[in-house]
Amino acid sequence: MKDDPLVVRALRGATLERPPVWFMRQAGRYLPEYRAVRKTCSFLDLCHDADLACEVTLQPLRRFELDAAIVFSDILTVLQAVGRTVTFEAGEGPTVDPVRDAAGIDALVRPDVSDALPTAPETIRRFRRARPQTPILGFAGAPFTLLCYLVEGGGSKNWTHVKRFLYADPAAAQRALDLLADVVGDHLQDQVDAGAAAIQLFDTWAGALSPDDLERWALPSAARALSRVRGAPRLYFTKDTAPALSRLHQTGADAFGLDWRVDVREARVALGADVPVQGNLDPIALFAPPAVIRRKVQEILVAAGPTGHVFNLGHGVVPETPIEGVEVMVATAREGYAAARAALAAT
């Protein structure tokens, strides 16, 4: 375990002097060099070209002292793999040709996953050759979050279509979740086999559900996906599910990504003190003056403590984020737990 990368050790519950640091969407629009690449190709082109995807995966590592990369990809590639058309218009969210009945669900394709989704594993292989000293995380969208986009046809404020579908035809919804879970699980395993040091399952919209629906739909399908993954720590990220934290163990995940709405100290009580967690700075705190960012990062380090903690944002970095804010965050987190305790004790 001593030879494992820092991020793997933290995700396995090790006690460390400083947390490993990476952050969600670290390869993304807040970086001018990313925007420059995007002038040459569409977002989906980028997701399906391992050379370009490897390049943007590397970009944040050239600027910041990060302890992990995350493969550049998009969760909706899985919906393409099951036979749907996905489009991204500039400045808009994604659009999926929606499926809203049992016939549509039963017409979804069960692909050969390695054939249908080769780019993320290939990007991981290229990244490992280009930068063997930095671990890379694989990821996928969780089955319920993918079902949201599949049924709704894109993002949504209220997720009316997907919830109506769950309630009106639970058997068909379950078939869709089962299919998505199997594809997602195999895709994650392909990424581990390609060299991913850990994987993260993003269940962003699980938090749109009431606790009973969360337990009925989101958590069992996430568990089904994660049960297919061996050989690397498995992180489960949700947003807005803090009231249900203790339930998240139903996914069988090894570690849990926390959004910024929860106090890490309280989350550890809910999850169990020795359960590894990741997070959880408010991404918008990166717009604050440096002293405020430093203080907030130090408070998270002290609240999380040195055992089983990966430092991250509580959600993806937003495109307008000042790079100086990211620099302050990364530097402060790297100073470690003792420095954070001392800084807070001095104020």
Next chain:
Amino acid sequence: MKDDPLVVRALRGATLERPPVWFMRQAGRYLPEYRAVRKTCSFLDLCHDADLACEVTLQPLRRFELDAAIVFSDILTVLQAVGRTVTFEAGEGPTVDPVRDAAGIDALVRPDVSDALPTAPETIRRFRRARPQTPILGFAGAPFTLLCYLVEGGGSKNWTHVKRFLYADPAAAQRALDLLADVVGDHLQDQVDAGAAAIQLFDTWAGALSPDDLERWALPSAARALSRVRGAPRLYFTKDTAPALSRLHQTGADAFGLDWRVDVREARVALGADVPVQGNLDPIALFAPPAVIRRKVQEILVAAGPTGHVFNLGHGVVPETPIEGVEVMVATAREGYAAARAALAAT
């Protein structure tokens, strides 16, 4: 207390055979008769005309057996009263001419509240004459939620401008919150003086904050507003703050509105078993088949128990909601706690 309306008794912690029932945005776009009125006037006209506002306040009571009305108004009238221009475009959210610096904050008007905000109290007086048998609730937006719209200039996904302002100029932000709290508090007291049986403070966007920022900004300013209100139970509604439920007592509110993400049973543990709560059906559950709606309402009744519980949605009813779904919800809640227990025991 026996002579008080059912909703007041529940908000004071009484044990009842069935919960009082009302729901957020019950006077609103899901009703064809409301849409008919809106063809004759703008949304803001409606908020500033006590005759029209009284009419739409009455509309849902003609359809459903509800135990309370809520005055038709909008939280942004308070921003007009402090000197800002508010507009509503059809199909869009509201727009406010934004204030993003200390000079703008210090140029805000401290109005004579009764002069500047006469319509909601007058609507309450008219409603009481028109329908004395039904209690009516007053309401206002909480200071932090109003600051969100004031600084951002409208709704937002990430609330970048308002958070940046909090971090960059906390003294000016505090002055704005103090001013808003005083105006909001006086406006709520005017509504109580006009005959409101209870009031609800809506802090919809408090849930965008991390717990430390919630405690620093949203809760103290809500407390300042509520401290100015006497003579009626005071409800505090937030969304996405379930991880911080025990902190909400810092507002000094008498009762708490719960969103649909929290299990009522667990919320009662966090808040204290004898603290009155309101909620909390997922508004999108109203799109489900009748049997699913019945079951979900029954589960909430059993989880909440008969002491200090007002039945409501966990957020406002959405415009596309089928009226039949509302009918099933209201009828099931009115059947009461014993019927709900029996129905669940039988399955």
